[in-house]
Amino acid sequence: MTSVISGRVLVAGGYGAVGSAVSAALGEWLPGRVVPGGRNAERAREHGGVRVDVTDPGGFRRVLEELGDVAAVVLCVEPPDVGIARACLENGVHLVDVGATPKLVRAVSGLHGKASAAGATGVLSVGVAPGLTNLLARRAHEAVGGAERLDLTVLLGSGERHGGDAVRWTVEGLAEPATARARRAFLPGHGTRTAHPFPFSDQHTLPHTLGVPDVTTRLCLDSRPLTAALFALRRAARTPSARRLLTAAFQRVHLGGDSFAIRADARNADRTSSHALTGNGQSRVTGLVAAHVTRALMAGTLPPGVHHIEELPSLAGLLETLAAEEAVALHPGS
Numbered sequence: 001m002t003s004v005i006s007g008r009v010l011v012a013g014g015y016g017a018v019g020s021a022v023s024a025a026l027g028e029w030l031p032g033r034v035v036p037g038g039r040n041a042e043r044a045r046e047h048g049g050v051r052v053d054v055t056d057p058g059g060f061r062r063v064l065e066e067l068g069d070v071a072a073v074v075l076c077v078e079p080p081d082v083g084i085a086r087a088c089l090e091n092g093v094h095l096v097d098v099g100a101t102p103k104l105v106r107a108v109s110g111l112h113g114k115a116s117a118a119g120a121t122g123v124l125s126v127g128v129a130p131g132l133t134n135l136l137a138r139r140a141h142e143a144v145g146g147a148e149r150l151d152l153t154v155l156l157g158s159g160e161r162h163g164g165d166a167v168r169w170t171v172e173g174l175a176e177p178a179t180a181r182a183r184r185a186f187l188p189g190h191g192t193r194t195a196h197p198f199p200f201s202d203q204h205t206l207p208h209t210l211g212v213p214d215v216t217t218r219l220c221l222d223s224r225p226l227t228a229a230l231f232a233l234r235r236a237a238r239t240p241s242a243r244r245l246l247t248a249a250f251q252r253v254h255l256g257g258d259s260f261a262i263r264a265d266a267r268n269a270d271r272t273s274s275h276a277l278t279g280n281g282q283s284r285v286t287g288l289v290a291a292h293v294t295r296a297l298m299a300g301t302l303p304p305g306v307h308h309i310e311e312l313p314s315l316a317g318l319l320e321t322l323a324a325e326e327a328v329a330l331h332p333g334s
């Protein structure tokens with residue numbers, strides 16, 4: 001795929017767990033055109049990048065002006081609000097966002113009109129969950145001729161060294177009240193597991209993008225005892241001090257492996273379909289998904305406006321591309 005859009009790609013959070021995979025893959029495809037960014041000026045310089053802070057949209061705009069030729073920003077760290085997305089999309093800078101928080105994802109979707117007017121493309125639901133879950137959901141939905149219900153199950157490896165920002169996000173999610181019941185699902189390589197409702201953004205997006213009225217995403221870890229411990233702490237996680245303790249604990253405990261699995265189950269009356277996928281290193285695979293999306297963007301294959309990954313026809317083959325690269329294994333429909 002050749003790049004028709006000139007200019008550089010700024011990867012915010014570009015030397016974190018997800019961002020370093022994005023910077024490495026894009027560095028091969030767009031040599032000399034990738035700029036990793038983060039708050040620590042020294043670490044950013046060591047990676048050939050610049051200091052940026054996603055909590056400061058004004059400062060972020062100045063960095064874009066100083067760099068002068070940034071065509072796209074890949075957000076690999078969660079900003080507090082829509083300010084960074086606005087600084088990019090309203091000024092014609094494309095955006096790829098790995099964010100998973102429903103409120104923020106919804107707010108960035110709301111910039112569709114302004115992005116289109118500025119000729120900029122924003123891609124949301126990029127990563128494993130959301131991301132690959134959205135693509136699997138679309139397949140299961142189509143296989144039943146339009147689902148009336150979708151159940152998504154995510155299994156994460158508790159032995160993986162997840163990045164600090166991802167651990168903070170998970171502990172914040174734990175504090176949210178559950179809106180559905182736990183459910184048992186078979187996950188290739190892991191057997192039948194109990195997964196618990198968890199606030200991934202995909203379940204809020206898919207009712208709009210696919211028109212499926214009822215979508216729930218659930219989470220479990222590869223370690224059964226850690227899954228039980230995590231969800232037993234749901235109530236305790238409601239206070240900020242407990243969340244700080246839990247975040248510190250989860251950054252230290254590495255029981256289990258680094259494999260992950262996701263599954264989408266669709267139902268339409270008595271028709272059912274399930275599609276699953278497995279892989280190793282969810283941070284690395286999230287980064288690879290973001291790198292592929294950015295490559296497609298720079299090749300000029302994505303339309304202006306803000307879109308979710310499952311809405312973009314030129315990314316429909318991404319699951320097969322990742323399988324061919326042996327980043328994931330597909331376990332197609334039953």
Ligand SMILES: NC(=O)c1ccc[n+]([C@@H]2O[C@H](COP(=O)([O-])OP(=O)(O)OC[C@H]3O[C@@H](n4cnc5c(N)ncnc54)[C@H](OP(=O)(O)O)[C@@H]3O)[C@@H](O)[C@H]2O)c1
Nearest residue numbers: 013016017018038039040053054127128129163164165166
């Ligand atoms: N869609 C998905 O499937 C998926 C999967 C995994 C993770 N994620 C999301 O990806 C994000 C990153 O996760 P991660 O595991 O890579 O975290 P991480 O390893 O902690 O990396 C975060 C990076 O961002 C930088 N950073 C932190 N705060 C910043 C700020 N205010 N401004 C600019 N840079 C900042 C950090 O460097 P400095 O400390 O030097 O700033 C670090 O390099 C999280 O928001 C997570 O929810 C999504």
